[in-house]
Amino acid sequence: MTSADPLRLLVLLPDAADDPATQELLGVLADAGDDALAARAVAWDGGPRLAALRGHLPVSVVADLGGGPAAALERALLRLGRRGAGFAVRRRRLGVRGAIDAVYLTSPRAAPLLRFLPERARPPVVVMVPLGEMTQAEHEPLSDEDRDLLLRTTDRFVVASLLDRLERLGVPSDRIVRIGAPDDGAGAPGPDPARLAELRGRLAVPEGADVLAGSGPLVWRGGADLFVRLLWMLRARRGRDVVGVWVGADADPLERRQLEHDIAHMDLAGRVHLLADDDADALSMADLHVVTSREVDAPEPYRPAAERGQGLVGFRTDVLDRFATDGAGELVEFLDLERLADAVERLLDDAAARTALAGRVRARFEEWHVPPARTRFLLQTLRSAR
Amino acid sequence: MTAGRAARPFLHSPPVPQARRGTVLFFTHSGDRVGPPMILLDLLTWIAANTDLRFEVLLWRGGPLEAEFGALAPVHDVDRIRRWPLAARLEALGRPGRRAAALLREARLRLWLWRIPRLRTVVVVSVGPNDYLRHLRPRRPRVVTMALELGLQLVHLDDNDGRLRRETERFVAGMPVIRDALVGLGIDPGRIALAREFVDTRPPAPVRVVERSELGIPEDGIVVGSAGVMEWRKAPELFVQIARAACAAAPELPLHFVWIGGDDQGYAARLADEVDRAGLSGRVHFPGRQSNPWDWFAMFDLFLLTSREDAFPLVCLENASVGNPVLCFDTGGMPEFVGDDECGAVVAFPDVELMAERVVALAADGDERRRRGELGRERVRERYDVSVCAPLWYEAMEPLFP
Numbered sequence: 001m002t003s004a005d006p007l008r009l010l011v012l013l014p015d016a017a018d019d020p021a022t023q024e025l026l027g028v029l030a031d032a033g034d035d036a037l038a039a040r041a042v043a044w045d046g047g048p049r050l051a052a053l054r055g056h057l058p059v060s061v062v063a064d065l066g067g068g069p070a071a072a073l074e075r076a077l078l079r080l081g082r083r084g085a086g087f088a089v090r091r092r093r094l095g096v097r098g099a100i101d102a103v104y105l106t107s108p109r110a111a112p113l114l115r116f117l118p119e120r121a122r123p124p125v126v127v128m129v130p131l132g133e134m135t136q137a138e139h140e141p142l143s144d145e146d147r148d149l150l151l152r153t154t155d156r157f158v159v160a161s162l163l164d165r166l167e168r169l170g171v172p173s174d175r176i177v178r179i180g181a182p183d184d185g186a187g188a189p190g191p192d193p194a195r196l197a198e199l200r201g202r203l204a205v206p207e208g209a210d211v212l213a214g215s216g217p218l219v220w221r222g223g224a225d226l227f228v229r230l231l232w233m234l235r236a237r238r239g240r241d242v243v244g245v246w247v248g249a250d251a252d253p254l255e256r257r258q259l260e261h262d263i264a265h266m267d268l269a270g271r272v273h274l275l276a277d278d279d280a281d282a283l284s285m286a287d288l289h290v291v292t293s294r295e296v297d298a299p300e301p302y303r304p305a306a307e308r309g310q311g312l313v314g315f316r317t318d319v320l321d322r323f324a325t326d327g328a329g330e331l332v333e334f335l336d337l338e339r340l341a342d343a344v345e346r347l348l349d350d351a352a353a354r355t356a357l358a359g360r361v362r363a364r365f366e367e368w369h370v371p372p373a374r375t376r377f378l379l380q381t382l383r384s385a386r
Numbered sequence: 387m388t389a390g391r392a393a394r395p396f397l398h399s400p401p402v403p404q405a406r407r408g409t410v411l412f413f414t415h416s417g418d419r420v421g422p423p424m425i426l427l428d429l430l431t432w433i434a435a436n437t438d439l440r441f442e443v444l445l446w447r448g449g450p451l452e453a454e455f456g457a458l459a460p461v462h463d464v465d466r467i468r469r470w471p472l473a474a475r476l477e478a479l480g481r482p483g484r485r486a487a488a489l490l491r492e493a494r495l496r497l498w499l500w501r502i503p504r505l506r507t508v509v510v511v512s513v514g515p516n517d518y519l520r521h522l523r524p525r526r527p528r529v530v531t532m533a534l535e536l537g538l539q540l541v542h543l544d545d546n547d548g549r550l551r552r553e554t555e556r557f558v559a560g561m562p563v564i565r566d567a568l569v570g571l572g573i574d575p576g577r578i579a580l581a582r583e584f585v586d587t588r589p590p591a592p593v594r595v596v597e598r599s600e601l602g603i604p605e606d607g608i609v610v611g612s613a614g615v616m617e618w619r620k621a622p623e624l625f626v627q628i629a630r631a632a633c634a635a636a637p638e639l640p641l642h643f644v645w646i647g648g649d650d651q652g653y654a655a656r657l658a659d660e661v662d663r664a665g666l667s668g669r670v671h672f673p674g675r676q677s678n679p680w681d682w683f684a685m686f687d688l689f690l691l692t693s694r695e696d697a698f699p700l701v702c703l704e705n706a707s708v709g710n711p712v713l714c715f716d717t718g719g720m721p722e723f724v725g726d727d728e729c730g731a732v733v734a735f736p737d738v739e740l741m742a743e744r745v746v747a748l749a750a751d752g753d754e755r756r757r758r759g760e761l762g763r764e765r766v767r768e769r770y771d772v773s774v775c776a777p778l779w780y781e782a783m784e785p786l787f788p
Binding site for chain 2: 258336
């Protein structure tokens with residue numbers, strides 16, 4: 001198969017419910033186009049989006065299979081312990097015939113369908129784990145048999161979040177591919193210069209001061225305390241005129257009060273601004289976006305930088321590490337604020353390096369999150385899964 | 387716990403027949419082995435041994451120190467008073483029952499407090515929990531507040547419509563920084579007296595020797611200890627960050643970091659994850675709450691206080707009592723004890739990297755470590771022992787005693 005040939009894909013779905021898994025598939029089918037994809041699908045169950053799916057590809061539904069001689073033959077073979085032959089009959093009944101380049105599960109919940117695949121010469125299996133699906137899987141767990149089947153059979157897990165949970169299930173990290181949730185709003189124009197000037201004035205950002213941004217709720221995993229300490233380090237120990245804006249601070253007033261206590265104690269009042277989401281435009285003032293999160297999960301804290309095409313620095317944590325491969329971010333070891341401050345200073349002093357970094361960040365963002373590029377990335381993952 | 391050793395203070399009023407004597411009620415939030423109850427227990431032990439003051443104790447809830455309080459005076463455990471079987475039965479009757487049960491509990495507590503004979507003065511130990519003042523209002527006692535905290539803890543002054551601020555006739559601040567903070571909050575300096583927080587510097591008899599091997603620490607390991615309830619004020623996250631920086635700066639030193647103390651807010655699990663991801667597993671240990679903290683202090687080589695806000699944590703004095711140098715940030719009152727790095731080291735908050743340097747320097751130089759530890763041991767005995775400080779507290783409060 002060459003990259004010009006359409007990808008012959010067997011899609012396995014738990015059902016055609018109106019949920020993230022189905023929406024994800026519909027998005028991929030719409031973006032891929034007929035030239036890139038020759039797919040057919042098998043769903044365990046029907047659902048309200050079945051007609052929409054059938055507008056893109058043939059879909060067989062296991063629950064709708066009738067009786068007849070083929071069903072009787074399948075039952076007989078299975079009863080005789082001839083599972084391979086029995087499931088071959090099942091595949092024919094489902095209309096699955098001909099060569100398949102890859103099997104794509106829209107959700108781990110489609111795992112029971114994997115047992116219909118041939119044991120030998122099985123095509124590579126790629127499982128999409130949409131946002132929130134692993135949490136759901138924890139609440140409605142797969143049977144042990146299906147879980148083992150999923151972990152044994154899958155060549156690539158494509159995950160939108162909750163990577164660590166997948167790793168906790170024992171999936172080796174080289175079988176995990178990270179992709180972001182689709183972001184239809186990407187590419188929206190940023191705030192106009194007048195708005196930015198108004199914000200700069202309101203926050204009294206001195207002329208010539210560098211601006212660092214961070215974002216996320218004021219909770220432990222968000223690492224706003226580390227962002228504040230980084231600012232302190234740059235200002236107090238290194239004498240840089242730098243201002244910090246943190247967006248997402250409209251959380252628990254206690255957490256806010258505690259952080260304000262630190263800010264006051266570090267003599268950073270007026271130099272670190274805790275802003276609510278309404279002031280997200282302030283992120284566009286930043287020369288660099290800093291991710292000091294202890295845990296990176298949805299919504300990904302790199303996204304504000306990536307959407308805006310800004311340079312990204314942060315700690316090497318799982319998701320960020322994957323996002324930043326090939327230079328799409330400057331990362332340092334977890335908790336190493338000294339090195340983080342080094343990286344920030346280096347980039348603030350080198351506009352060309354900062355611009356180049358920002359370009360790589362934006363490109364990765366498009367690859368992961370902007371639907372057409374994201375679909376190309378997904379198809380590439382499917383093609384290379386073998 | 388032992389009685390203080392000082393003679394009866396000269397300011398103490400002449401003996402009065404007990405039958406005509408009023409009662410002072412000391413109250414604090416719990417009988418837990420934490421700062422305010424411990425300081426109260428030491429103070430009452432000294433008062434019982436050196437004065438004829440009649441006092442009782444009210445604890446919002448019990449705890450391991452309750453029996454020791456009970457050996458000195460009648461103790462009222464509010465939690466137990468409110469845990470009334472009749473109210474519990476009412477609660478089972480749904481919402482109206484719960485409302486009635488709450489009213490009954492309040493009424494029972496108020497009635498109970500009338501059992502305290504001739505209540506004349508109430509001493510509120512620490513600003514934090516002050517809701518129960520309202521239960522005593524009908525008896526119009528004079529109110530003294532022992533202020534032992536700083537910063538965000540002091541905002542409780544204005545809880546319950548500022549009753550504590552309004553009704554306290556005299557605040558006794560445990561440290562100059564506390565007095566300054568109270569003045570900053572608008573308390574008239576004329577209402578504030580100054581004493582000094584303290585400990586009984588004689589370590590209790592060992593319960594058991596804590597072996598380093600229990601935590602997998604080698605015999606030649608250098609143990610940097612800390613202790614306290616894991617909460618924002620104590621900044622246990624900085625403890626991990628200092629450990630990371632110190633281990634990175636001196637990988638050749640067998641440094642181990644041990645934090646003992648309770649954890650009601652899930653810090654330990656979060657920090658254990660952080661320790662793991664920072665590659666510090668086996669170097670940073672959180673053995674949790676311990677009933678024999680002095681035995682752990684004896685195992686430490688250094689004591690590291692990471693608090694971002696802490697008036698004068700007694701645990702530092704206890705560590706100094708066993709010869710551990712104390713390292714702290716320039717927050718709260720502890721720099722007063724440490725001095726110009728004499729009994730340990732003081733570092734500007736939140737300079738984690740510099741604190742790590744100080745840890746490494748003292749870890750690497752055993753002689754200097756022992757010298758500073760010895761200076762601390764002397765200083766704590768001279769200035770912060772119960773025998774020295776309890777009379778100061780008594781003197782500051784005595785004008786309001788019956």
